Amino acid sequence: MPTTVDIFIPCFVDQLYPTTALNMVKVLERVGVRVNYNPNQTCCGQPAYNAGYHPQARAVADKFLRDFAAPPTDTERYIVSPSASCVGMVRNSYTELFAETGQQSACRPVQGRIYELTEFLVGIMGVTAIPGATLAGKYTYHDSCSALRECGIGPGPRMLLDSVAGLERLEMAENTTCCGFGGTFAVKFEAISVAMAQQKVEHALDTGADFIISTDVSCLMHLESYIKKEKLPLKCLHVADALVSGW
Known part of the structure; x- marks a missing residue:
């Protein structure tokens, strides 16, 4: 180890x-x-x-x-x-x-x-739970393109998050669809990028979740900007932020 x-x-x-x-x-x-x-x-x-x-x-x-x-x-x-x-x-x-x-x-x-x-x-490490992690609420998980397609990351983040006391997972529709950020893509193709963020956020809202959680703050930054602009009742968290909650 x-x-x-x-x-x-x-x-x-x-x-x-x-x-x-x-x-x-x-x-x-x-x-x-x-x-x-x-x-x-x-x-x-x-x-x-x-x-x-x-x-x-x-x-x-x-x-x-x-x-x-x-x-x-x-x-x-x-x-x-x-x-x-x-x-x-x-x-x-x-x-x-x-x-x-x-x-x-x-x-x-x-x-x-x-x-x-x-x-x-x-x-x-073979770790599937972080001792003492506690976060009250419901979350939906966003599979970033890089995590899913480039790194092959699948159930691991969900396993860790599902072990957080008080946190309930609600899967959104099309959770593997791109959020629209893509770095320079968001700058060069702003209208398309914003429309993709809107769709992702709407799917998250449809679940009734309190949080969108992901492995990538780049995606979360993009989604959070749309959420704040529209004053929507949804928060974005990186996995690490969720796993330290409560201790």
């Missing part, structure tokens, strides 16, 4: 949702994991990559590989992040970015060691 992990806090989480990052640390420590944070870390390169600026993305990704090179004494140490989107970027898109480059040998080990928080807890 791993005792120490390196954590990757994505740039937008660091700048906009630092509490979620701190809550991830609390969850990991709650189940007996020691956390190491490299303050030199920045971004995985996804924004530039998705916008088509691959040389620039490669430069950022190269720094990521150096920042998260495994220590010589622990070459199998896991990297854990609260963002399935960024994990998916490293695992999948780095293969293209570093194809036929001298960094391929440094890339593959990092790709094999990085995990999203819930898949690490359930799949690696």
Whole structure:
């Protein structure tokens, strides 16, 4: 069982949702994991990559590989992040970015060691409940595109959330449909992006849920902006935020 992990806090989480990052640390420590944070870390390169600026993305990704090179004494140490989107970027898109480059040998080990928080807890640690977690209300779960399609994350987050005392799950219609964020997609195709968020929120409201919970604050940020604009009775929570409730 791993005792120490390196954590990757994505740039937008660091700048906009630092509490979620701190809550991830609390969850990991709650189940007996020691956390190491490299303050030199920045971004995985996804924004530039998705916008088509691959040389620039490669430069950022190269720094990521150096920042998260495994220590010589622990070459199998896991990297854990609260963002399935960024994990998916490293695992999948780095293969293209570093194809036929001298960094391929440094890339593959990092790709094999990085995990999203819930898949690490359930799949690696065998943890399906966080002691003391309590949150009164009903929730509906949003499967982010990155979590479901890039990382293959399925029942794990629901298992953890269903174990939270007082929290009841209500599945919404089309819960695997994209929320419309997609990073630069939301900027380039605003009308479509907002319409997709509206549809997702309406499905969530139809369940009678109090919360939309997901592995990705990027999706939640997008949905929350629509919810606040329309003054709707719904809150957005990252999985880590829900798992620290009550203790």
